[in-house]
Amino acid sequence: MIIDTSLQNASFWGGDGDNNTGAVGTRAVVDVDHELFDKAVRITVNNPTGVFWNGQLQFPITTAVNAGDVVLAHFYMRSIANTYETGSSFVSAFLEDNTTYDKFLNREVSAADEWQEYHLPASITTAQSAGNLALKFGFGGGDRPQTFELAGIELLNYGDYDIALLPATAPTYVGREPDATWREAANTRIEQIRKGDFTITVLDANGETASGASLDVKLQKHAYHFGSVTVGSIINGTSADSATYRETVLDMFNQSGPENDLKWGPWIGEWGNGFNKTSTLTALQWLRDNGLYTRGHVMVWPSKRNLPNLIAEQLPDDPANAPASIKQEVLDHIDDIGSATRNYVYEWDVLNEPYDNHYLMDAFGDSVMVDWFNRARLNLPSHGLFLNDYSILSAGGRNIAHQQHFEDTIAYLVNNNAPITGIGMQSHFDETLTPISAVYDILERYHTAFPNLDIRSTEFDITTDDEALQADYTRDFLTIFFSHPATVGVQLWGFWEGAHWNPKAAMFASDWRAKPAATAWKTLTQQTWDSEFDATTDATGQFSGRGFYGDYGADITIDGVTRHFTFHLENGAASDFTLSFATPE
Known part of the structure; x- marks a missing residue:
């Protein structure tokens, strides 16, 4: 004792x-x-x-x-x-x-x-x-x-x-039960909001409708984002681990972005030889070339401890005495990194963790947050622009003060016409796991307050030695998140133990063993939520189905001749597709 x-x-x-x-x-x-x-x-x-x-x-x-x-x-x-x-x-x-x-x-x-x-x-x-x-x-x-x-x-x-x-009381969470009441409602919502009806009309080589044509239609890529941050030096590397890393990215995810490479310090070379602009953009180009939706993190992390040395060394302990020139230096950085990445990423975390990173706001007033979003929009005219923070969903969902500050900050930005388009909720969990129904309630709170903003889980992981718990919560968190209409994706904060800020949270061990959480992720995103049709056109040359929104491939056979076609099923867009053998390949 x-x-x-x-x-x-x-x-x-x-x-x-x-x-x-x-x-x-x-x-x-x-x-x-x-x-x-x-x-x-x-x-x-x-x-x-x-x-x-x-x-x-x-x-x-x-x-x-x-x-x-x-x-x-x-x-x-x-x-x-x-x-x-x-x-x-x-x-x-x-x-x-x-x-x-x-x-x-x-x-x-x-x-x-x-x-x-x-x-x-x-x-x-x-x-x-x-x-x-x-x-x-x-x-x-x-x-x-x-x-x-x-x-x-x-x-x-x-x-x-x-x-x-030693004896150990196993951690668990409310809503883990196979017959938990939230499951049926979530699956019903998924069926309603993540799928759409479509009709394919097949034309033969003469442009006539083709009855009896064979179709093999399969979802190739979800419109919803199931992603992970990545490490540029590994993507660009030549080792066996780098090769496996790239293969795993392509096998598991349809969305990504740099974990650290786009933070201000590494962007300007303060983090050593492993980080530089050229390698960062090379890795981003690889992601784009392979069809992954990419996002940037982060333009402004406004505390003295998280700003680059270039800025921090100019800042006194008392924000009231900060030199006014810092305001322009921040805007110059947004110009630099925004213009450089315009063709490499689709969205950005403009502001990160203002709850306890607020030196620059203390120094110059909250209006600088609006200035940062406006400057980002000047450089990125059509990109998503997000506010990102932690402890909104995690720790049992009980951090009331942090949640209220998050809501107040979003409201300030919206009310002051900042061009914010999305809400980033980091989603770092340990063994204090938020009840699944509470996750949905929190999402609903912010969607109700800000119905025009997207919601994304930006940094999802679960730190535990209990791999079964990790897998179950991964499955259930993905399900409840996917079931909310305001959400656009879930991004892991790393996936391989060999390159993870918290190795216990990784889905793949250092030897590339897939943990149960990786299996749960892949099963949901590529099997449970898959759409595949083996069909024949009717007398009018048509086939109708209902599938998950995303990119589709269709192999169609008429009289022994097979052609491959693609189409994109999108919520609110046209859903009648004419696929013609008369069109040149």
Whole structure:
């Protein structure tokens, strides 16, 4: 045991409620009737802010922990009162370094009115002195009051031990069940909004309608975007891994864009030899040549820490003292990268993460955001222009403050006539997985507020060792996203463990083994949501069908002669196609 298990001795911070509403929550030690313990700590949450760590019950370690040690958090939880539709209360259990704020465990757990036991193992990757690491329970998430109890809290150090041998409460999510109620409605919406009726009229070599012609019609590429960011140096590379990387891109995705190459720093050469304008444009051209829809990320990431050194070194700590010349330098950058990529990408993330990247807005006012979109439009007259941010869909969908800021920022841009066309929701998940119905509700919230804007999942991934969980959530997230009419695509934030910002989240292992999530992705996008017809024209030379929107190929045979044709089925466009053998090949 490496913590003081006395509930009375635990550290407690009530958190800071919004708008001077007092503490987020309070605690009390209460008597309970349980065969394993007789005391519990009752947390009453009255003013949640939507930020899980704003309000904490803390158990600091009482002895040092070595790098590589394996620990096990063990505790019980039950709900006393809540008004959530699930009937459960929740809290975030996390192991945090008090100096660096690195988290070795971060898991939202929940319980109804019966005691729920949790075993949460974790590997401690850096040495920790006594008091520097703590097991914490954060209760600031959500948007409603709740009361719950925790008891039997332990943190055990197993030292150098195989973590797989420890008991572990498997993570899951609401809506995972095969008969979950959301599935039927989602599939009905997909059938209605992602498909269209079409009619093919076949003409023979004389231009006459051809009855009895054989047709083999197949969807070649979805109109909807199922994509992933890519790494330019790997696309351009000559190694065996580069070859497999390119093959996998073409096999799995119809949309892509650079992960880092188009960020301001690497674009101007600050990230070393692996990044330069020539290689970036070469990789983008390869994507375009192979028919992938491409997008750019990101024009302005407006915090001092995420701006290039060229700009950051000019910025004082106090934004009020920032030199006015910076405004023009940002606009010059938008001119440079916008004009250079005009023929390489179809859309851009103009602004990234303004919730906690706002130095330039603090320095020059919010109106600079409108200026950036207007400048982007000047260079990109017909391209999509997006605002992109995180914690809108992830972390249980409970970050109320971030979600509201996102909505307020979009409203500011729209109300000030910024040429924004889309909403980018990053979608980075860990094992605290947002209920599937809640994902749809969040999409509906923003679509209702901004009905003319597209919505895209721009940075989807799931960080977990549980490959079955990763696969199931990939399947269900894709399904619910595809089922919402405002969405235009889901883009992974990388797919191969050998080139991924968070290797556990990759769909392919470093040796190119396809994880179950890759199989789930491919099964949905290329089998479940496929359209293929083996048919014969009727007496009028026609065949009618209903298929997913996208690009089609049709092999048509008349009297033993086969011709290949293509057509594009698009929502709201003409859907009657005449395919004539009289047309020269």
